[in-house]
């Protein structure tokens with residue numbers, strides 16, 4: 377299990393920092409390269425192949441770390457996204473929960489320009505689940521002191537796990553799925569930037585930008601930016617990398 381936590385600079389503490397807790401989990405899969413598919417790059421998805429940044433804005437690919445099985449690249453499209461309202465029943469569908477869903481759907485639409493995403497009605501089909509719920513409070517270890525730190529309130533949390541996908545009509549492949557929790561308790565104006573940022577992680581940007589003009593900047597800022605050319609340049613480089621995910625076992 378790996379934990380990755382990033383905190384915003386103190387100057388930004390008045391905003392709720394977006395923190396990532398990455399939980400890489402093996403469900404009974406022996407962690408040995410010998411019985412896993414070899415590292416190979418997938419063909420570049422058309423939306424990324426067509427992307428050209430004529431302004432040469434650069435990227436932050438060096439901040440993105442591969443996992444034990446390579447980069448977190450999707451290769452079966454569309455990627456299925458399930459949006460779950462949590463315990464709230466439809467009868468008690470408040471305007472705040474409607475705004476939350478609208479913001480999440482907008483984030484899905486924004487990323488769909490580059491990678492095909494499909495919102496599905498069944499949780500079982502989902503590869504990315506977005507849950508309307510407050511992320512759990514967890515103490516974190518301060519690496520400089522070795523002391524446990526009191527948890528800070530997080531507005532969102534994203535985690536992934538690996539599994540072996542078996543089906544009757546397709547080869548058995550090493551797969552991954554993501555779980556995103558986005559708090560219902562933050563001001564609605566922050567739901568879209570949270571969803572955009574966390575979806576960026578789930579699409580493979582497993583790291584943060586040092587520039588606040590990027591959607592994957594490590595902290596929430598007042599005027600949160602749209603998906604930037606640097607975000608897409610980074611995403612495109614990730615999708616050119618080798619991975620064991622999506623290949624036949």
Ligand SMILES: [Zn+2]
Pocket residue numbers: 394395396573577584594
């Ligand atoms: Zn993040």
